[in-house]
Amino acid sequence: MEVVLIGFMGTGKSTIGPLLAKRLGRQHLDLDRLLEARLGQSVGSVFAQKGEAAFRLVEQTVLRDALEQPGVLSTGGGAAAQVDNAAVLRESGATIVLLEARDETLIERLCADQTRPLVQRLGVAGVLDLKHQRDAQYHAVADFVVRTDDGTPGDVVREIMAGM
Ligand SMILES: Nc1ncnc2c1ncn2[C@@H]1O[C@H](COP(=O)(O)OP(=O)(O)O)[C@@H](O)[C@H]1O
Ligand SMILES: O=C(O)C1=C[C@@H](OP(=O)(O)O)[C@@H](O)[C@H](O)C1
Numbered sequence: 001m002e003v004v005l006i007g008f009m010g011t012g013k014s015t016i017g018p019l020l021a022k023r024l025g026r027q028h029l030d031l032d033r034l035l036e037a038r039l040g041q042s043v044g045s046v047f048a049q050k051g052e053a054a055f056r057l058v059e060q061t062v063l064r065d066a067l068e069q070p071g072v073l074s075t076g077g078g079a080a081a082q083v084d085n086a087a088v089l090r091e092s093g094a095t096i097v098l099l100e101a102r103d104e105t106l107i108e109r110l111c112a113d114q115t116r117p118l119v120q121r122l123g124v125a126g127v128l129d130l131k132h133q134r135d136a137q138y139h140a141v142a143d144f145v146v147r148t149d150d151g152t153p154g155d156v157v158r159e160i161m162a163g164m
């Protein structure tokens, strides 16, 4: 991978990834979609039927495979926060961009989309606690940070390009 987007749920990794890839003339991969294709099941049903620990094991394998390919990768929000994955990401040589947004922005975005199992399980307050627990891990992995609160997705892509 040349560029990997990391960050909490709702920061915009899956929205920005395809736009950035198009701008760079590269392929785009989304880790959650790769995992779903491998298991033939949605992320939500993997959490419900197999549990989060099983999800993390498959996520780790799919991440390692994806990093071998060229292009732009949008990770799922938990991927870079797992210790083993953090090391693999750093060693991959990809440019790692952390997307961030204010708590209020994330609440708005996450409440508007009911497909994330951790939001269902933890609720808004619980999920923000999880974000704050993960923040230091995200920053330790990232090469630089881009905020997605105020601009359009196009603005975010331009800012990423400027940072590379
Ligand atoms: N500037 C922006 N950058 C990225 N996403 C944005 C922006 N403004 C609004 N959004 C919205 O925020 C949501 C981000 O969701 P998504 O891309 O699935 O995030 P993630 O993959 O990080 O969980 C989308 O509904 C997107 O349309
Ligand atoms: O933060 C997390 O632990 C998760 C984030 C999700 O991806 P997005 O960040 O793209 O929503 C998805 O991988 C799964 O629901 C778990």
Ligand SMILES: [Mg+2]
Residues within 6 Å of the ligand: 013, 014, 015, 032, 074, 075, 076
């Ligand atoms: Mg996503």
